[in-house]
Amino acid sequence: MRTGAWLIGARGSVAVTSMIGALAVRSGLTGPTGCVLESPALRDRVRPGIGDLVFGGHDVTSVPLDKKAAELAAAGVVPAAVASAVQAELTAIDQRLRPLPSAARQAETAAAISADLDAFRRRHDLERVVVINVSTTEPAPPPHPAHAELPALRATLDRPGNVLPPSALAAYAAFHAGCPYVDFTPSTGARLPALDALARERSLPYGGHDGKTGETLVKSVLAPMFAQRNLKVRTWSGVNLLGGGDGANLARPGANAAKAASKQRVLAETLGYAPQGETRIDYLEDLGDFKTAWDLVTFEGFLGTAMRMEFTWHGCDSALAAPLILDLARLTAAAHRLGRVGPLPELAFFFKDPLGEVPHGLAEQWQALCAFIDTLEPAR
Amino acid sequence: MRTGAWLIGARGSVAVTSMIGALAVRSGLTGPTGCVLESPALRDRVRPGIGDLVFGGHDVTSVPLDKKAAELAAAGVVPAAVASAVQAELTAIDQRLRPLPSAARQAETAAAISADLDAFRRRHDLERVVVINVSTTEPAPPPHPAHAELPALRATLDRPGNVLPPSALAAYAAFHAGCPYVDFTPSTGARLPALDALARERSLPYGGHDGKTGETLVKSVLAPMFAQRNLKVRTWSGVNLLGGGDGANLARPGANAAKAASKQRVLAETLGYAPQGETRIDYLEDLGDFKTAWDLVTFEGFLGTAMRMEFTWHGCDSALAAPLILDLARLTAAAHRLGRVGPLPELAFFFKDPLGEVPHGLAEQWQALCAFIDTLEPAR
Amino acid sequence: MRTGAWLIGARGSVAVTSMIGALAVRSGLTGPTGCVLESPALRDRVRPGIGDLVFGGHDVTSVPLDKKAAELAAAGVVPAAVASAVQAELTAIDQRLRPLPSAARQAETAAAISADLDAFRRRHDLERVVVINVSTTEPAPPPHPAHAELPALRATLDRPGNVLPPSALAAYAAFHAGCPYVDFTPSTGARLPALDALARERSLPYGGHDGKTGETLVKSVLAPMFAQRNLKVRTWSGVNLLGGGDGANLARPGANAAKAASKQRVLAETLGYAPQGETRIDYLEDLGDFKTAWDLVTFEGFLGTAMRMEFTWHGCDSALAAPLILDLARLTAAAHRLGRVGPLPELAFFFKDPLGEVPHGLAEQWQALCAFIDTLEPAR
Amino acid sequence: MRTGAWLIGARGSVAVTSMIGALAVRSGLTGPTGCVLESPALRDRVRPGIGDLVFGGHDVTSVPLDKKAAELAAAGVVPAAVASAVQAELTAIDQRLRPLPSAARQAETAAAISADLDAFRRRHDLERVVVINVSTTEPAPPPHPAHAELPALRATLDRPGNVLPPSALAAYAAFHAGCPYVDFTPSTGARLPALDALARERSLPYGGHDGKTGETLVKSVLAPMFAQRNLKVRTWSGVNLLGGGDGANLARPGANAAKAASKQRVLAETLGYAPQGETRIDYLEDLGDFKTAWDLVTFEGFLGTAMRMEFTWHGCDSALAAPLILDLARLTAAAHRLGRVGPLPELAFFFKDPLGEVPHGLAEQWQALCAFIDTLEPAR
Ligand SMILES: NC(=O)c1ccc[n+]([C@@H]2O[C@H](COP(=O)([O-])OP(=O)(O)OC[C@H]3O[C@@H](n4cnc5c(N)ncnc54)[C@H](O)[C@@H]3O)[C@@H](O)[C@H]2O)c1
Ligand SMILES: NC(=O)c1ccc[n+]([C@@H]2O[C@H](COP(=O)([O-])OP(=O)(O)OC[C@H]3O[C@@H](n4cnc5c(N)ncnc54)[C@H](O)[C@@H]3O)[C@@H](O)[C@H]2O)c1
Ligand SMILES: NC(=O)c1ccc[n+]([C@@H]2O[C@H](COP(=O)([O-])OP(=O)(O)OC[C@H]3O[C@@H](n4cnc5c(N)ncnc54)[C@H](O)[C@@H]3O)[C@@H](O)[C@H]2O)c1
């Protein structure tokens, strides 16, 4: 049951933390804290296991994995002792990473990506390869008619110019290579009708969007609480202060807007109305890989009484995201094995901006996930 | 479908706020914010409605309801305009309130309480009367063998001395009068084997304990979130700063201990282990009817990374509790009509320390509540 | 010692709260909480007293003062009982308020403003009139050469077009009428070389800018603490959530920028360097006249250890500002009597963006204020 | 100008962090962040410098310094690289540490302590030795008549039994050995009339009590702010959650009470009245050496408007305390050189519970410190 986990953005913080973590869990150096599929309720239910995952990936940078690991250790994201213990294995993964192909026409780039995926599968004798996008968040692309129809998309890709943003081109190439695709970022990914058609043509499942790791996770339990108690939320404002590579990118207006929108969606969906207020993202280099989010909720109770709640979340984004990458690789592989095709709304539990008409409350998403796992054959 | 809501502690903040609110909702002066049964998901599903409730009750003080209403308005718990608009109706309710009976033997006291309940039902031509305890929290009573067996309890009540604390005596009297009983406080109430036997003998349901209105409500959604994400909670500490009558009483060590214990139970039940930390309750007269709770949660993620969350809850306890009193009166009346006997674990959604082997996560409690409501005949 | 307090923006929240408060203190309905000159350390030191102030003012709206008072009471800014108790006196003040003059050329407008001031002084037999700007914050005006020289300014005012923003025109008119001028807003006010020249020509003092009532007040004590302890502040980020009329205006980018800049200045001035981070202002109508500010400070201690502090400030801006208006009217009148000319740096204690080369730490500003008061003749 | 810094509790967190830090600063491995005497305002003003300090001390445990340093590094209090870089020098200090003497009579114990101090001074050719208590906080001792008079104390020390708690015995021995004494803990130390008499007899200065490193530091700037603005503080409640060795000890009721009292004193002293509320200290082993304090301040403004402020302080107590130990050793040595005798109220800036009738606001304490430094001869 050897399964490939091919990461787009394989030299980034989330990717490398997930690799270090998988290696450390596998060798018993650490427990699987943060891995949803290793919680008491779900342990031993889903194959492949963490130990079955074989890592590969694309990136546009060539910073060696051990250098990145040292940076993560210095930043307090991974323990220094763990980073050195897995160094040899990390170097082995480094051999399997490939520079992101780039050709004159996007069709050729896609073919080169697919070829890398095929080679990875064959060389490592993998049952299947799941492609997961953990690369830098892109701005939303300009709309294009070829996004709507697969034949038109194919024709356009053969011409010069970039009709697809990188995340969508990666999804296109993954599907061509027979690989399920998951987008952990708010980027476009497989979220275009033409790509959905391709996934269905190749009988492949896909998942996304935008890993839910902090403030939005908390919102997804608090907002249903207010709704169920029939308390009227008047305002909900949030500020996210973060450093790190992701932070630097999100400080760019395009990416910031994409992210902030996906962060407020949970409120309208679970409350049934949109309270006043916005979510802001501010980049502060000095905060490093840790993020502080502060939210203020003002609400109204019986007879209009004004009340309020505020929370501060101080989390390490990469440490929160990395174990979910392992969960998503395993769940998507299992869905593929099961013959699932098209979007995987059962994975909504993991995402800020989930695919499909799904509940946005975490509790219902949890139940949908558990129900999905119940449909899998017993793991042993 | 006129239904009696007989409140023990009928001149207290929670009781009077619930009366004012019911009158205001009924006359269209205000909406039913905070009433769970009036949320979009449950509206028009449960009979009796708010308009069917007829209030009565016992108290040990004789402060007039309009005086209490003026105090609540001055404290910002109810709008002054609403308090004056319902003044006449409040005075009408005042006529129906009775001083808490007190006789030489508890059997006689109970008989007098039952007689008050019977008289209330007959005089107002009520289909049924639900007794709800919203009086001052008692210290836990010393254990007594007669708590275990109904015949022994009956015999002991006939002798001098107090074998039952007031809340349990009220439950005893309610059951004798054929009334379901709900305890909104952490006091003993119906939670004794002998009283359970009596409820079953009289085919009556009962509910409790300790209304969940603030910090514990938040805990009951956050703790499942940490569990589902397999994040390890290391410490969870809380402090509750409150004024008001309830606060003054909770500052007394016995009552404080009862309350603090019922506040931490949700953690062990939903996490599967008890993190370090305590919940403290401090009384500060100057805070009035508003309560501020602060909680610090420290937790561990992937590879042991240390993270933390804190929240501040600033709520008006009486405004949060009062609409739940209306919900509980209606649901318990409906359960009685349906022939339910014994504890009502489906009401766990409302309580910090719910009866029965029930989930402590709010989401599952919400589903149990909805499932229960589905068993009721359509409201119209 | 009857002294005029002429408010530009006399029908706004700050202005009307200061009038209500002065009337209430005068008649013994309330104590002078929030009035710096009435604190135990300074009581009875400065003449005129609160009772000596006679209110007048300009505004562009004609909303009656009693209507505004009712709004402030409904919003919880002033007690309803106080608002009604002073209604008659408020109506008397209303008679003295004048619509803001507006003529074809700014010289004529200024002359009309001066005439209003003269008439007010004469009619009420006032020793002097202090003009205080509490009107809506303006965007910064485009630079103009005539701002630098009084003769050029005079010439330009005689021509069509608006060389001065309203706050500066008010200062010009005040000086012409022999009145000291204080700007409680971040607007231009007297802060132009040509106006400084005019003030000196007429031997008048002036003060400003931007009343310090919340987050910046706290910063002005915390930042010196970090500096004195030689702790290195890495980041200082703030978010201000506010409703009310001032909030609506500050949501406009120009005004917001002026305010946010004046809010960060204290950090660079007291720390000696500018930490990373910004201060944001967000408008949320539903918050009403109360403002919530949240600040996160990350700092570094011995051996580089990372630490953090956060604070939440929940204040009523008008209630914080209004008593300072009374203080400023009294202090500026006393400075005028004393013969002070030009900027009054001793008032830095009251301002976010004080005039002159002054300390920005509150403690030193307090000492400067006390030293100034020591130079005044004994009050009685 | 070689000066001894003899630490009582020399193997504890504060002591060892101060040693590591001094070594690291001396060798240029790190800057002097957190050292007050190295801030831009005071740099190069006080001799001895950090490089002139020679460490020695007593402790009741024999845990080697390098083991303690490794623990501090693992806990994130000192960087691991710094801890290893100074290992050799730390081992050298370890040779100079002595087990706390213990004899049948306290007079003999004191003589043994004095002998250790004499030997240290001679062996290392030190100009003077400052004794600083950073050992475990003691419960307050029972009152004893011999505390009041030096002759009675001498007589009692010669008899069996413990008339002095360890901190006071250390002060007695220090004075006998001609050493100034500083108490960084809330323990008794030199704070007894008999010991004051001894200090005067020997012409020695002494300082204390209880280093001000977190919540109280913040209080000492916020409380004056409320006072100067004439805002009425209604309640001020604090909770301190801490782990570490100090935390474990403070969880013991006696020590906790001593500490909590010294933490509230600043409020009454700076506000002029004691607001409602308490400061609680809770021990949570899992928090390690970091402490989280949360404070809620409710206050009243103009016309009685209710407002509130809360802050969270997340600091590393040892990292905050250690640089102050260096400051105190230097300042006390300088005071001794200057011929100062008796309590040193100028050091109030450093203490929660300062000696003498001194201001409790940080700003005034800062000025007193600066004024004291001005009396010292120029450092170079
Ligand atoms: N960490 C979280 O909690 C979290 C949550 C939700 C979403 N995300 C998203 O996950 C992504 C990764 O976050 P991160 O913190 O690891 O960021 P990062 O900046 O550390 O890593 C991103 C990596 O992507 C690479 N990259 C950029 N463009 C690429 C391309 N076109 N093809 C291949 N590789 C490319 C970069 O070189 C870099 O190595 C971001 O988009 C982020 O928004 C993270
Ligand atoms: N408000 C909340 O959010 C909340 C939540 C959970 C539980 N509770 C519980 O609800 C109860 C009521 O709270 P409150 O704020 O209204 O308190 P309160 O002090 O305002 O009212 C209690 C009333 O009970 C009366 N009383 C005392 N002993 C009595 C007795 N033996 N028989 C009859 N009446 C008696 C008192 O005279 C008073 O009128 C408390 O026990 C409280 O702990 C409240
Ligand atoms: N409240 C505080 O804590 C605080 C602190 C610092 C500064 N300020 C400043 O004080 C000012 C007043 O605040 P507020 O809350 O009372 O605002 P507000 O909106 O309630 O009142 C402003 C008033 O000014 C009037 N106005 C507008 N333009 C005018 C003009 N050209 N001439 C005369 N009147 C004019 C408006 O009609 C209104 O009545 C604002 O500029 C605000 O930024 C307030």
Ligand SMILES: NC(=O)c1ccc[n+]([C@@H]2O[C@H](COP(=O)([O-])OP(=O)(O)OC[C@H]3O[C@@H](n4cnc5c(N)ncnc54)[C@H](O)[C@@H]3O)[C@@H](O)[C@H]2O)c1
């Ligand atoms: N860290 C801070 O911010 C701070 C602030 C104010 C006061 N303090 C006080 O400083 C002291 C030290 O704190 P810490 O965190 O280093 O504690 P710690 O527990 O790490 O160290 C205390 C040391 O004192 C030793 N000791 C105990 N009794 C002794 C005795 N009679 N004689 C000699 N040594 C003895 C212990 O063996 C231990 O090595 C405590 O009293 C604490 O309350 C610390």
Ligand code: NA
């Ligand atoms: Na907070």
Ligand code: NA
């Ligand atoms: Na907070």
